[in-house]
Amino acid sequence: xxxxxxxxxxxxxxxxxxxxxxxISLTLEPGKLxxxxxxxxxxxxTLAKIIMGIEKSTSGEIWFEDQNIxxxxxxxxxxxxxxxxxxxxxxxxxxxxxxxxxLSAGHKVDCRNCKNSLVEVGLxxxxxxxRDVDTSLSGxxxxxxxxxxxxxxxxKLALFDEPEAGIDLxxxxxxxxxxxxxxxxxxxxxxxxxxQERILELADEIIMVSEGLVQRQGPKDEILPTxxxxxxxxxxxxxxxxxxxxxxx
Amino acid sequence: MTxxxxxxxxxxxxxxxxxxxxxxxxxxxQSVGRKSTANIEIVTKQDKPGIDIIIKPGxxxxxxxxxxxxxxxxxxxxxxxxxxxxxxxxxxxxAGCGISNCGPQDSQHDGIHTFHIGKxxxxxxxxxxxxEGDGTGQKIxxxxxxINLEExxxxxxxxxxxRGVNSTIRTTNATIGPKAHLVLEERMMTHGNQLAETRxxxxxxxxDGSVQVISRSVARDQSKQIFxxxxxxxxxxxxxxxxxxxxxxxxxxxxxxxIDAQHSDAELVHEAAIGKIAxxxxxxxMTLGLTELEAEEAILQGxxx
Numbered sequence: 001x002x003x004x005x006x007x008x009x010x011x012x013x014x015x016x017x018x019x020x021x022x023x024i025s026l027t028l029e030p031g032k033l034x035x036x037x038x039x040x041x042x043x044x045x046t047l048a049k050i051i052m053g054i055e056k057s058t059s060g061e062i063w064f065e066d067q068n069i070x071x072x073x074x075x076x077x078x079x080x081x082x083x084x085x086x087x088x089x090x091x092x093x094x095x096x097x098x099x100x101x102x103l104s105a106g107h108k109v110d111c112r113n114c115k116n117s118l119v120e121v122g123l124x125x126x127x128x129x130x131r132d133v134d135t136s137l138s139g140x141x142x143x144x145x146x147x148x149x150x151x152x153x154x155x156k157l158a159l160f161d162e163p164e165a166g167i168d169l170x171x172x173x174x175x176x177x178x179x180x181x182x183x184x185x186x187x188x189x190x191x192x193x194x195x196q197e198r199i200l201e202l203a204d205e206i207i208m209v210s211e212g213l214v215q216r217q218g219p220k221d222e223i224l225p226t227x228x229x230x231x232x233x234x235x236x237x238x239x240x241x242x243x244x245x246x247x248x249x
Numbered sequence: 250m251t252x253x254x255x256x257x258x259x260x261x262x263x264x265x266x267x268x269x270x271x272x273x274x275x276x277x278x279q280s281v282g283r284k285s286t287a288n289i290e291i292v293t294k295q296d297k298p299g300i301d302i303i304i305k306p307g308x309x310x311x312x313x314x315x316x317x318x319x320x321x322x323x324x325x326x327x328x329x330x331x332x333x334x335x336x337x338x339x340x341x342x343x344a345g346c347g348i349s350n351c352g353p354q355d356s357q358h359d360g361i362h363t364f365h366i367g368k369x370x371x372x373x374x375x376x377x378x379x380x381e382g383d384g385t386g387q388k389i390x391x392x393x394x395x396i397n398l399e400e401x402x403x404x405x406x407x408x409x410x411x412r413g414v415n416s417t418i419r420t421t422n423a424t425i426g427p428k429a430h431l432v433l434e435e436r437m438m439t440h441g442n443q444l445a446e447t448r449x450x451x452x453x454x455x456x457d458g459s460v461q462v463i464s465r466s467v468a469r470d471q472s473k474q475i476f477x478x479x480x481x482x483x484x485x486x487x488x489x490x491x492x493x494x495x496x497x498x499x500x501x502x503x504x505x506x507x508i509d510a511q512h513s514d515a516e517l518v519h520e521a522a523i524g525k526i527a528x529x530x531x532x533x534x535m536t537l538g539l540t541e542l543e544a545e546e547a548i549l550q551g552x553x554x
Binding site for chain 1: 465493527529530532533534535536537538539540541547548551552553554
């Protein structure tokens with residue numbers, strides 16, 4: 001359903017070229033839950049932004065349901081059914097939670113689902129529906145509302161960029177349940193960028209991205225044990241490494 | 250009442266037909282409809298153009314609508330409206346001015362509103378200004394608002410300039426008594442070559458008085474805005490001034506807030522920010538399926554609402 005063909009992305013820092021993504025090819029199947037993990041700065045968020053169209057890849061192709069969307073705009077991709085929950089969602093002065101949820105559902109009027117989506121992320125509808133999406137919300141509240149804007153939509157591909165960041169423990173449990181439920185419905189493909197073991201546990205497949213490349217990809221049971229050896233590195237025995245040496249970050 | 254009159258009244262005062270409660274509708278310098286109620290009396294001034302609105306002490310949950318419309322090209326109107334709000338009253342006052350000018354001559358309305366708000370009374374005041382018509386004549390509105398809040402009185406003043414006003418100088422002077430609270434909220438959008446200047450002077454004279462100034466504006470095209478809010482704390486008091494502006498195209502926005510503490514227990518704060526719409530906000534709304542233009546409109550609408 002989503003195919004990435006040799007995606008590369010270069011950024012420029014003080015005129016110097018930095019290769020953020022060095023050539024990633026991936027195929028994501030419908031109805032599966034993928035967790036992308038790996039060290040900070042490895043290119044995970046950039047990859048998600050390239051899929052959403054927020055960043056434009058330097059080279060490579062993106063195919064979505066047999067359609068080449070490499071040059072499609074953010075809006076076009078959203079209309080095709082791709083959604084992206086920001087790691088650091090923006091705040092809006094004057095826009096209320098209700099309006100943001102209505103916009104996400106594509107309705108001008110209230111949708112029943114909007115209210116349910118707040119409950120799904122552990123927020124009491126009455127307390128939040130008329131709040132402004134501005135600095136009066138805490139980071140965790142904002143993050144949960146951001147996730148609700150995706151739950152509201154019928155998506156073929158939902159991308160969540162570190163959804164657990166800034167979320168308290170109780171809500172985190174609720175959040176993992178929500179992802180499980182979404183996955184059970186098999187309504188679309190879910191991609192979650194995360195470092196959390198409990199989110200990794202939800203995955204059908206884990207994709208390990210580091211230094212701009214997919215280091216490993218495979219079923220959860222195969223990949224997870226190798227990751228759990230260390231927080232930010234694992235030893236790739238397939239390459240003949242020894243524990244404590246040849247740490248792949 | 251013509252279709253144009255009805256359209257202007259709906260835009261500035263959200264009126265669909267005759268309002269409930271007391272009202273006075275002024276069109277091209279003449280009163281075209283008026284109603285007093287048992288508690289709210291509207292009387293024509295004898296010495297100058299305008300009306301006195303007298304609200305009896307203890308009046309609760311009643312409203313007064315006093316919209317003004319100008320449809321005659323080149324008409325210049327100046328009006329004095331005085332509001333006497335009795336102790337413990339709780340009322341809504343809806344004013345506003347709509348100008349339609351399709352000709353080459355300027356139309357102008359200068360409304361001078363004076364509020365005498367009695368002890369422990371509460372007033373919510375909504376004023377909307379709007380201009381339309383594609384003639385070369387300017388649509389000019391220069392409102393002057395004087396507010397005097399007695400002990401424990403509260404007023405929320407919402408002043409909105411929707412669009413189409415070529416030139417405006419908006420002046421507000423307020424005196425805040427003990428334990429009185431004033432909210433001055435201004436929302437403005439300018440476009441084309443429009444000019445807008447706002448001057449606000451709020452003087453807190455009573456102990457434990459407080460003022461909140463909230464200004465949100467959008468400046469588009471080549472329009473220019475100047476904002477001068479000033480709060481003077483002469484007693485133990487609190488004040489917060491917040492000015493936010495979104496600047497677009499080739500517009501100019503100047504924001505010059507002043508806080509003047511003349512008492513060691515005066516706590517005065519001001520914040521002012523001018524900037525374009527954050528790119529992240531537009532991108533977020535685009536990821537929900539809005540086009541860039543739709544996203545921009547949704548952000549501006551929310552900001553000014």
